[in-house]
Amino acid sequence: MQRRFTTEQALQMILTETSAFDSDGEDIDLQSDSDSEQFSEEDAPPPQKRTKRLDTALTETAKDGTVWCKEEVGRHLKFAPIEPYAAEGEPTHEARIRIKTRLQSFLCFLTLQMLRTIQACTIEHARETETVDWFMAIPELMAFIAVVIWRGVTKVPSLSDNWSEMYGNKRIMETMSSDRFKDIMQHLRFDSKNTRAERVQTDKFAAISELWESFRQNCVTFYRPGRHITIDEQLYPSKTRCPFLQYIATKPDKFGIKFWVACDLKSKYICNVFPYVGKEPGRPKEERLSESVVMKLMGPFLDQGRTVTTDNFFTSISLARKLRSRKTTILGTLNKIRREIPPSAREIKQSEFSTQVFSTTDATLTVYAASRKKTVYVMSSMHSVIQTEDSRKRKPSTITQYNSTKCGVDAMDQMVR
Numbered sequence: 001m002q003r004r005f006t007t008e009q010a011l012q013m014i015l016t017e018t019s020a021f022d023s024d025g026e027d028i029d030l031q032s033d034s035d036s037e038q039f040s041e042e043d044a045p046p047p048q049k050r051t052k053r054l055d056t057a058l059t060e061t062a063k064d065g066t067v068w069c070k071e072e073v074g075r076h077l078k079f080a081p082i083e084p085y086a087a088e089g090e091p092t093h094e095a096r097i098r099i100k101t102r103l104q105s106f107l108c109f110l111t112l113q114m115l116r117t118i119q120a121c122t123i124e125h126a127r128e129t130e131t132v133d134w135f136m137a138i139p140e141l142m143a144f145i146a147v148v149i150w151r152g153v154t155k156v157p158s159l160s161d162n163w164s165e166m167y168g169n170k171r172i173m174e175t176m177s178s179d180r181f182k183d184i185m186q187h188l189r190f191d192s193k194n195t196r197a198e199r200v201q202t203d204k205f206a207a208i209s210e211l212w213e214s215f216r217q218n219c220v221t222f223y224r225p226g227r228h229i230t231i232d233e234q235l236y237p238s239k240t241r242c243p244f245l246q247y248i249a250t251k252p253d254k255f256g257i258k259f260w261v262a263c264d265l266k267s268k269y270i271c272n273v274f275p276y277v278g279k280e281p282g283r284p285k286e287e288r289l290s291e292s293v294v295m296k297l298m299g300p301f302l303d304q305g306r307t308v309t310t311d312n313f314f315t316s317i318s319l320a321r322k323l324r325s326r327k328t329t330i331l332g333t334l335n336k337i338r339r340e341i342p343p344s345a346r347e348i349k350q351s352e353f354s355t356q357v358f359s360t361t362d363a364t365l366t367v368y369a370a371s372r373k374k375t376v377y378v379m380s381s382m383h384s385v386i387q388t389e390d391s392r393k394r395k396p397s398t399i400t401q402y403n404s405t406k407c408g409v410d411a412m413d414q415m416v417r
């Protein structure tokens with residue numbers, strides 16, 4: 001039965017029960033303990049269920065099982081800190097000791113031992129196919145290499161024009177005759193043909209693999225890259241007959257040998273490089289080729305706080321986790337068909353120049369609408385906060401950072417050409 005009060009009793013309660021309101025006028029619970037006991041525990045949802053319902057509203061799961069949390073632009077994210085690599089790119093101590101002249105700098109990469117190997121293999125091939133008296137000394141081989149470099153500098157398309165009166169280069173003509181250059185070029189070899197058939201069974205790159213590995217190790221040994229390293233693929237033009245020749249229609253030279261290259265961003269120095277010769281027999285089936293390539297190229301530079309920039313062929317959340325476990329961060333575009341992209345970022349059409357931010361414990365995902373028909377996905381494990389610039393396009397900081405660090409390999413390729 002409901003209890004009734006007289007007017008005098010109600011007025012007395014209002015005057016005496018001042019604790020029913022706090023000093024700021026905020027409501028306080030007026031219900032007595034006896035009244036609260038009238039509600040069963042089933043009527044009020046338990047705290048755990050309410051928390052779970054709140055988390056479900058803020059998070060979503062991608063097809064590969066990655067749980068993303070939607071964040072606000074400009075909000076600081078809870079990332080495990082990784083101290084960035086602070087030093088600039090520079091020659092190593094070994095290089096500083098050895099390099100006094102330009103020739104010594106050149107011999108850091110193409111050493112005398114490598115030149116002797118080329119000399120021996122070239123002489124062996126020439127004596128088997130021409131005369132037993134054919135010979136080439138080390139200085140002559142170095143002169144031949146100098147002519148090759150000068151041909152690249154002068155950019156004269158025809159070989160014979162380099163020795164012509166109209167287009168010829170005086171330094172080339174004084175260094176070596178045209179006939180001798182063609183003779184060395186015809187017999188130039190980098191391995192012994194007598195043992196190649198046996199080695200090619202386990203090494204498709206056997207015709208030059210020994211010298212190439214020496215060159216690669218020299219690149220790693222004599223230079224210490226800075227914080228930012230760019231990884232990409234490069235197709236070097238060639239129409240030689242080999243089982244790993246590639247055809248890529250989007251490249252300037254359609255046919256060539258593909259290399260995986262890691263470059264220092266500032267100096268455009270080749271930090272590490274490997275040829276692509278087909279499927280690697282030792283690679284686990286569950287491991288992606290892209291992840292294997294990045295971990296192999298970054299092997300000498302891990303655990304030091306560096307950042308690697310990649311394109312959408314390499315970037316993935318699993319790679320970000322592997323690199324982060326080795327104190328290395330990643331910044332790269334992500335293909336929109338990747339299974340780790342959250343469903344809302346894939347399906348919802350954003351307005352032009354709008355930005356969405358998602359985060360996990362290992363990386364952030366920036367979804368930027370560059371136009372009404374183009375959406376860019378950038379994954380980063382180095383940004384603890386993502387902000388947009390104060391301009392019409394409102395580019396997020398991850399996009400700006402990527403645009404400034406992705407050019408390492410492309411600039412190196414232009415220098416090589």
